[in-house]
Amino acid sequence: MRRAIRYVILMALTAPLACVRDSDxxxxxxxxxxxxxxxxxSAQQATFIQHPDNIQPGLSLRGGFIRxxxxxxxxxxxxxxxxxxxxxxxxxxxHGADGxxxxxxxxxxxxxxxxxxxGEVFQSIYEGRPEGMPAWGGRIPDDQxxxxxxxVQSLGAGKDVSTENFTxxxxxxxxx
Amino acid sequence: xxxxxxxxxxxxxxxxxxxxxxxxSAAVTTGAxxxxxxxxGTPVPPGDGDWTMPAHDYASSRYSTLAQITSANVKNLKAxxxxxxxxxxxxxxxxxxxxxxxxxxxxxxxxAYAIDLTQPGYPLKWKYRPDxxxxxxxxxxxxxxxRGAAYSEGRLVYNLLDGHTVAVDAESGxxxxxxxxxxxxxxETITMAPLVVKNRVIVGSSGGEMGVRGWIxxxxxxxxxxxxxxxxxGSDADVKIGPRFKPFYATERGKDLGLTSWPGDAWKIxxxxxxxxxxYDPQLNLVYHGTSNPGxxxxxxxxxxNKWTCAILARDADTGELVWAFQVTPHDYWDYDAxxxxxxxxxxxxxxxxKTLVHFDRNGFAxxxxxxxxxxxxxxxxxxxNWARYINLETGRPEIDTSKAxxxxxxxxNICPSLEGxxxxxxxxxxxxxxxxxxxxxxxxxxxxxxxxxxxxxTPYIGANAPETGGPGNYKGxxxxxDASNGRKAWGIREPFPVWGGALVTAGNVVFYGTLDxxxxxxxxxxxxxxxxxxxxxxxxxxxxxxxxxDGKQYVAVYSGIGGDMGLLIAGDVAANLPFDVRERGTTLxxxxxxxxxxxxxxxxxx
Numbered sequence: 001m002r003r004a005i006r007y008v009i010l011m012a013l014t015a016p017l018a019c020v021r022d023s024d025x026x027x028x029x030x031x032x033x034x035x036x037x038x039x040x041x042s043a044q045q046a047t048f049i050q051h052p053d054n055i056q057p058g059l060s061l062r063g064g065f066i067r068x069x070x071x072x073x074x075x076x077x078x079x080x081x082x083x084x085x086x087x088x089x090x091x092x093x094x095h096g097a098d099g100x101x102x103x104x105x106x107x108x109x110x111x112x113x114x115x116x117x118x119g120e121v122f123q124s125i126y127e128g129r130p131e132g133m134p135a136w137g138g139r140i141p142d143d144q145x146x147x148x149x150x151x152v153q154s155l156g157a158g159k160d161v162s163t164e165n166f167t168x169x170x171x172x173x174x175x176x
Numbered sequence: 177x178x179x180x181x182x183x184x185x186x187x188x189x190x191x192x193x194x195x196x197x198x199x200x201s202a203a204v205t206t207g208a209x210x211x212x213x214x215x216x217g218t219p220v221p222p223g224d225g226d227w228t229m230p231a232h233d234y235a236s237s238r239y240s241t242l243a244q245i246t247s248a249n250v251k252n253l254k255a256x257x258x259x260x261x262x263x264x265x266x267x268x269x270x271x272x273x274x275x276x277x278x279x280x281x282x283x284x285x286x287x288a289y290a291i292d293l294t295q296p297g298y299p300l301k302w303k304y305r306p307d308x309x310x311x312x313x314x315x316x317x318x319x320x321x322x323r324g325a326a327y328s329e330g331r332l333v334y335n336l337l338d339g340h341t342v343a344v345d346a347e348s349g350x351x352x353x354x355x356x357x358x359x360x361x362x363x364e365t366i367t368m369a370p371l372v373v374k375n376r377v378i379v380g381s382s383g384g385e386m387g388v389r390g391w392i393x394x395x396x397x398x399x400x401x402x403x404x405x406x407x408x409x410g411s412d413a414d415v416k417i418g419p420r421f422k423p424f425y426a427t428e429r430g431k432d433l434g435l436t437s438w439p440g441d442a443w444k445i446x447x448x449x450x451x452x453x454x455x456y457d458p459q460l461n462l463v464y465h466g467t468s469n470p471g472x473x474x475x476x477x478x479x480x481x482n483k484w485t486c487a488i489l490a491r492d493a494d495t496g497e498l499v500w501a502f503q504v505t506p507h508d509y510w511d512y513d514a515x516x517x518x519x520x521x522x523x524x525x526x527x528x529x530x531k532t533l534v535h536f537d538r539n540g541f542a543x544x545x546x547x548x549x550x551x552x553x554x555x556x557x558x559x560x561x562n563w564a565r566y567i568n569l570e571t572g573r574p575e576i577d578t579s580k581a582x583x584x585x586x587x588x589x590n591i592c593p594s595l596e597g598x599x600x601x602x603x604x605x606x607x608x609x610x611x612x613x614x615x616x617x618x619x620x621x622x623x624x625x626x627x628x629x630x631x632x633x634x635t636p637y638i639g640a641n642a643p644e645t646g647g648p649g650n651y652k653g654x655x656x657x658x659d660a661s662n663g664r665k666a667w668g669i670r671e672p673f674p675v676w677g678g679a680l681v682t683a684g685n686v687v688f689y690g691t692l693d694x695x696x697x698x699x700x701x702x703x704x705x706x707x708x709x710x711x712x713x714x715x716x717x718x719x720x721x722x723x724x725x726x727d728g729k730q731y732v733a734v735y736s737g738i739g740g741d742m743g744l745l746i747a748g749d750v751a752a753n754l755p756f757d758v759r760e761r762g763t764t765l766x767x768x769x770x771x772x773x774x775x776x777x778x779x780x781x782x783x
Contacts, residue, residue: 103317103745
C-alpha cells in the first residue's frame with residue numbers, strides 16, 4: 001500500500017501540466033469516462049426531461065456526469081491517496097488545509113455549489129467551474145480524479161455547520 | 177497531527193475576549209510637535225477640500241489640512257448619510273472626492289459609482305459596470321478586493337480584478353479605454369490602486385501566491401497605450417537596470433542579479449508582484465513601489481537573495497528605469513512582502529534634515545530611508561518581532577535568528593510577526609503638525625512548515641502551512657503613533673483584533689482609523705486619547721478620507737465591509753448570504769464572526 005501511495009504522488013509531481021485553464025478538450029466532446037460508464041446516457045436524458053416536475057433550475061443536463069459512480073467508493077486507501085493528490089496538485093492552497101476553505105470554497109462543510117454526488121464532484125474537477133476552478137480533465141488521469149473525489153467527499157461527511165454557537169470551542173484551520 | 181496539538185495549546189494561551197480598547201503609555205503632552213521640522217515631502221494637491229488620489233497626495237501622507245473637525249469637537253461627530261455599494265466582500269481602499277462628486281469603486285465586480293454631492297439624498301450621476309471575468313474570483317489569493325481609483329483631468333482610472341485597467345469619463349461614466357495588463361491564466365490579477373503621474377497611469381500586478389513574475393507598468397492616460405513595463409525579476413534589461421542604477425548597498429550591485437540570485441529559471445515564477453501602494457517625488461521624478469514575496473514560500477526551492485522580491489524600488493517615472501533598490505528582506509523565509517506604502521517626508525534624522533521615505537514593513541521593522549539614495553537611516557521594530565535581532569545599518573540587511581529560519585519538512589514554531597506582517601496593506605498616515613506617523617498594526621505570530629510544491633499555471637504556488645495565533649499580550653492589533661526620526665513608538669491604542677483599516681490624520685489634531693469589529697474611531701493625534709467612536713455595520717478594512725462638501729462642511733468618509741486576507745481567510749467565513757460554503761471559523765480570530773458579518777456600505781460623517 002505504501003508503495004502505491006508513493007507511486008501516485010510521484011505521478012502527481014511529474015505529470016506534464018501546461019495551462020490548466022484551457023478547457024477546450026473538455027468542451028469539445030463528451031469525455032470518454034462518461035461514454036464508458038453511461039452507454040445509454042442520451043436515452044436516459046431524454047426520458048428525464050419529459051417530466052417537468054423533475055427539472056431543477058441550474059441543473060446541467062449535458063455530459064451525464066451526474067450518474068457516474070466512483071469506482072473507488074468506500075475504499076479508504078484511495079481516500080488517503082486522494083488526500084496526497086489534494087496537496088500535490090495545489091488543491092489545498094486554494095481550498096484550504098483539510099478542504100476548510102481559503103481562496104476557493106470550503107469542501108468540508110457538507111454543502112456544495114455544484115452538487116456533492118460523486119459524479120458532480122468529478123465534473124467540477126474535470127470541467128472546472130466559472131469562478132476560477134481549473135478544468136483538470138485530460139490533464140490528470142481519470143483514476144486520480146476519482147481518488148480526489150473520494151477524498152473530497154470524505155471531508156464533509158456527516159457535518160452540520162448550520163448553526164454557529166459563539167460560546168463553544170473553535171476548530172483550528174491551517175494553510176492559506 | 178503534531179500541528180494540531182501545538183495549535184490547541186497556542187489557542188489556550190492566546191484566547192482573548194474583545195474588550196474595550198486599552199491605551200498604552202499615552203504620555204505625550206500637547207503643544208509642540210513630537211518631531212519638529214518634519215513636513216510632507218511633496219506639494220499638497222490644490223483644493224485640499226477634495227481627495228483626488230488614493231493616499232491624498234504623492235507623498236502618501238493621508239494628511240488633510242481641513243480643521244473644522246477638531247480634537248475638541250470630534251465627540252459630536254454623527255453619521256450624515258450612507259450608501260450601499262451593492263457588493264459584499266472586503267472593501268479595502270477609499271472613495272475619491274473631486275468637483276462635488278464622490279467616486280466609489282467596489283470589490284469584484286469592480287462597479288464604479290459617481291455620487292452627486294450637491295443634491296439632497298446624494299443621487300447617482302452614473303454607475304459603471306465593467307466587463308470583468310468571473311474566473312478572477314478564484315484566482316485572487318486574498319479576497320476580491322480593490323484598493324481604489326485615481327483621478328486626473330476628467331478621467332477616473334482604476335484596475336479590474338481580472339487584470340484590466342480602465343479609464344472612465346468622470347462626468348458621464350462612459351468608458352474611455354480598457355486595456356488588458358495582467359494574465360489570469362498565469363495567476364495574475366490586479367487589486368492595487370493606480371497612481372497618475374503627469375500623463376501616465378502607473379499600475380502593477382498581484383499574484384505573489386500564484387507563481388507570477390511581478391511587474392509595474394505605465395500607460396498613456398489618454399489612450400491606455402503601454403509606455404513602459406518593468407519586471408521585478410529577470411535580466412537587467414527586463415528589470416530596467418541601466419547606467420542610472422546606483423543602489424546604496426554593495427549587495428544590491430552586480431550584473432543581472434534578478435537572474436543570478438535565483439536557481440535556474442525560478443525567477444520566471446518567482447513572484448515580486450506590485451499589489452501595494454505607489455508614491456511619487458516630483459522633484460526627483462521617482463516612483464516608489466514595493467515588491468511582494470518570492471514564490472514559493474518554501475525557501476529551500478529558491479536558494480539565493482531572490483532579487484528583486486521583498487524590495488523597495490525607486491524608478492524614473494518617465495522611463496521605468498531603476499534608480500535605486502533596497503531589498504528589505506533578502507531571501508524571504510516568511511512571506512514578508514515589502515509592498516506596504518512608502519511615505520515621503522522631509523525631516524531631521526540625527527540632527528540633519530533628510531529627504532526620507534518611511535516604510536512599515538511586513539517584517540516588523542519600521543524603516544526610515546534616504547529617498548534619493550536608498551540608504552537606511554533608521555530601522556527599529558514597531559511590533560513584537562523575533563525573527564531578526566536587528567537591522568545592520570552598514571549593510572541594510574537583517575541579522576536573522578536562525579532558529580526562526582523556515583526549512584522544508586521542519587515545523588518552526590512561534591515566528592513573530594506572522595505572515596500577515598507587523599502591518600499589511602492598511603496604510604499609515606503622517607501629520608506635519610505632530611511629526612508622527614499613525615500606523616495600524618497586527619500582533620500575530622505563526623508556526624511555519626514548508627513542503628515541496630509543483631508549479632501548475634493558474635494554481636497557487638505556495639508549499640507551506642503557516643497557522644497563526646495572537647502575539648504576546650492580550651491583544652492582536654494596535655494603532656500606534658511612531659516617531660520615524662528616532663525609531664520609537666509615541667503611543668498606542670490596543671485592539672482585540674488586527675487593525676486592518678488605514679489611517680487618516682487631520683489638521684484638527686484628530687486621527688481616524690477603523691477596526692475589524694466595525695468601529696470607526698477618532699483619537700487625539702498628539703496623545704492617543706480615544707475621543708469618538710461609531711459602530712458601522714460590517715468590519716472596516718478600508719481607509720477613511722476627509723473632504724469639504726458643497727455646503728462648506730467638513731466630512732469624513734469610510735467603507736464598511738469586512739474581507740481581505742484578514743476577513744476572508746483568517747476569520748473564516750462570516751457571510752450569511754451563501755447557503756453553501758458556511759466555513760468554520762479560523763483559529764486566529766475565532767471570535768470575529770460574533771462581532772461582524774459581510775457588508776458593503778459607505779458611511780459619511782459630519783458635525
